[in-house]
Amino acid sequence: MGRVLTTWVGSFQEFLFLAGRAFANIFRAPHYYDDVAIQMDIIGVGSLPIVLLTGFFSGAIIALQMARALNTYGASSEVGSIVSLTLVRELGPVLTALLVAGRNASGIASELGSMKVTEQIDAMRALGTDPLQKLVTPRLTATAVMLPCLTVVADAIGLFGAYLVAVPLLHLLSGGYYWSSSWRALVLNDLAQGLIKPLLFGMIISLIGCFYGLRTTGGTQGVGHATTQAVVSASIWIFVATFLIDKIFVNL
Amino acid sequence: MSKPQEQPGPLIELRDVNLQYEETWALRNVSFTLNPGETRIIFGAAGSGKTTLLKAAIGLVKVDSGEAKLFGEDITGRKEQELYALRSRAGFLFQEGGLFDSLLVGENVEYPLVNRQIAKHEKPVKAEDLEGYVKETLRFVELEQTYNRFPSELSGGMRRRVGIARAIVTEPPLVLYDSPTAGLDPITANIIMELIAKERDTRNTASLIVTHRYQDGLLMANYRYDAANEELVPVGEEERDDPNRARTKFIVMKEGEIVFRGTRHEIEDSGDAYVKRFVRHEG
Ligand SMILES: Nc1ncnc2c1ncn2[C@@H]1O[C@H](COP(=O)(O)OP(=O)(O)OP(=O)(O)O)[C@@H](O)[C@H]1O
Ligand SMILES: [Mg+2]
Numbered sequence A: 001m002g003r004v005l006t007t008w009v010g011s012f013q014e015f016l017f018l019a020g021r022a023f024a025n026i027f028r029a030p031h032y033y034d035d036v037a038i039q040m041d042i043i044g045v046g047s048l049p050i051v052l053l054t055g056f057f058s059g060a061i062i063a064l065q066m067a068r069a070l071n072t073y074g075a076s077s078e079v080g081s082i083v084s085l086t087l088v089r090e091l092g093p094v095l096t097a098l099l100v101a102g103r104n105a106s107g108i109a110s111e112l113g114s115m116k117v118t119e120q121i122d123a124m125r126a127l128g129t130d131p132l133q134k135l136v137t138p139r140l141t142a143t144a145v146m147l148p149c150l151t152v153v154a155d156a157i158g159l160f161g162a163y164l165v166a167v168p169l170l171h172l173l174s175g176g177y178y179w180s181s182s183w184r185a186l187v188l189n190d191l192a193q194g195l196i197k198p199l200l201f202g203m204i205i206s207l208i209g210c211f212y213g214l215r216t217t218g219g220t221q222g223v224g225h226a227t228t229q230a231v232v233s234a235s236i237w238i239f240v241a242t243f244l245i246d247k248i249f250v251n252l
Numbered sequence B: 001m002s003k004p005q006e007q008p009g010p011l012i013e014l015r016d017v018n019l020q021y022e023e024t025w026a027l028r029n030v031s032f033t034l035n036p037g038e039t040r041i042i043f044g045a046a047g048s049g050k051t052t053l054l055k056a057a058i059g060l061v062k063v064d065s066g067e068a069k070l071f072g073e074d075i076t077g078r079k080e081q082e083l084y085a086l087r088s089r090a091g092f093l094f095q096e097g098g099l100f101d102s103l104l105v106g107e108n109v110e111y112p113l114v115n116r117q118i119a120k121h122e123k124p125v126k127a128e129d130l131e132g133y134v135k136e137t138l139r140f141v142e143l144e145q146t147y148n149r150f151p152s153e154l155s156g157g158m159r160r161r162v163g164i165a166r167a168i169v170t171e172p173p174l175v176l177y178d179s180p181t182a183g184l185d186p187i188t189a190n191i192i193m194e195l196i197a198k199e200r201d202t203r204n205t206a207s208l209i210v211t212h213r214y215q216d217g218l219l220m221a222n223y224r225y226d227a228a229n230e231e232l233v234p235v236g237e238e239e240r241d242d243p244n245r246a247r248t249k250f251i252v253m254k255e256g257e258i259v260f261r262g263t264r265h266e267i268e269d270s271g272d273a274y275v276k277r278f279v280r281h282e283g
Helices: A001-024 A034-071 A076-117 A120-126 A131-169 A175-184 A188-214 A220-252 B050-059 B078-088 B105-119 B128-141 B155-167 B186-203 B214-222 B236-241 B263-267
Strands: B012-021 B023-036 B039-044 B065-070 B090-093 B174-178 B206-210 B225-226 B231-234 B248-254 B258-262
Touching: A001 A131, A001 A175, A001 A188, A001 B214, A034 A076, A034 A131, A076 A120, A076 A175, A120 A131, A120 B078, A120 B090, A131 A175, A131 A188, A131 B012, A175 B128, A188 A220, B012 B050, B023 B258, B039 B050, B039 B214, B050 B174, B050 B206, B065 B078, B078 B186, B090 B258, B105 B128, B105 B155, B128 B155, B128 B186, B155 B174, B186 B206, B186 B214, B186 B225, B186 B231, B206 B214, B214 B225, B214 B248, B214 B263, B248 B263, B258 B263
Parallel strands: B039 B206, B039 B248, B090 B174, B174 B206
Antiparallel strands: B012 B023, B012 B065, B225 B231, B248 B258
16 A cells, blocks of 8 residues: 555656656747647647537537426526536536547557657657657647637537527527527636636646656557556546636635 | 867766666676777677667666766766757667657658757758758668658668668767667678678767677678778778777677677687677688
8 A cells, every 4th residue: 555655656746747847848949849730730630520529419418408407497598508607617628628638648648658669769869859848848738729729619519509409409598598698607707717627638638648658668568558547547637627626716 | 068079088988887677687887988989799698788788878778876978978967958969969779770650761860960950059951951961871771762751661671771870860970789680681681780880981980789690790890891992891900800909899798797898809719608609600
């Protein structure tokens, strides 16, 4: 038990060290803008289809479920505000982050992991490139920028999915009222939460992916192991972070 | 940091270096010096610490104790960030190749050049010039036609040669080759060793070569590349037979320790059973 705890604390320290260096590198030359652009493409554009699809259906599903619940109170016209609150504050950020974690934390970990076991990381160091600067920082920047964008897209398409259910399908309320009430329901606090969360999640996903990738040992099997660990650990930390942020914002 | 490039002293200097992975000694009391223009052949059983020795020499692995100097500068206890510039002055061929598989062959060979510009904030060389230079280096290893292919599309021997091209493209005064001929057929292996000899003798590069094949060592010890006639010629007798003039010497490692060092004649005359395993007597 004590042994487990010390290795865990050791790993966590290593993680914080990696994170610190990765952030410091954002402000330090050389900057690998090309790599940032490539990563933005992989993470942002690459995740777009799946984010659109799941965003749309989660909006539609929430609307269906809420319509029933709200009906019992005779408040079914409030479906717009309920959907927009749940989506923007909680579900949009978390769902999108979990999807991107599944896609990109694993992608990053397996890419860096195979580079590690095939001596490409060592080759980089031998050639005089800092792998943290060349590999980690671009992934950190790209994910931290792209995840909020993806979340906004998911929120919007989710609201559209809910609209299709609530207005043309179930005729609960008028289209105009749906859009105006869902917008009015949001206060600055919600919007801030809706953007700060994905920003933080983006950092968590990329740094955890890089962390497990770079500490890969033991060949191809090690790469598989690193990939799994990255996804599991990123997902857990997304929930932990959600809990902490919610706690902070409730108190504001 | 920016001392003059040409130093009279040794390029690599290890003193009483130790490195342990849990129970196993990867390096044990290793002392070793490589001067400009010299060649060292390193033999040793699998797991005897050859790769670790090469990596310790350029600070890719941290040693537990002892002193390591690269280009005359102490690298033990230096921060990783401070080592990049120093390391990039040496060439390194990795045992597994270490080619970037997401980059084309041409981009792989170009990498050290571009990297050097970024690090030194030099004005970027024109793309055409860079390409010409990369092609010239690829021509040196006879792989010009692979410029636009991915490393994964090449054979093992071709990848090894691309690795050599990447290691020498910046014309470093020191190149470390980790098992350049391992796993290759004898013909390809000989081509690669000839390239290494050619590189050594056209630029007077100091070379540290890990290998399992005794004939690789013999080739480096007994032949010299003649640039005028573009062929390998035997070295003069005095260089071959006088231990003080031999530029090529042999090292044998066992369980992290250097158990033998000497010239070709000394290794062939050694009575040690372990050392004998690496020597193949001719005729
Ligand atoms: N990262 C590491 N973690 C744990 N042990 C290691 C590590 N790297 C090397 N070793 C151990 O150190 C010893 C020396 O390894 P090294 O790679 O230097 O051997 P080698 O002489 O290059 O072998 P080969 O001829 O197979 O390439 C071996 O026993 C190896 O198991
Ligand atoms: Mg080795």
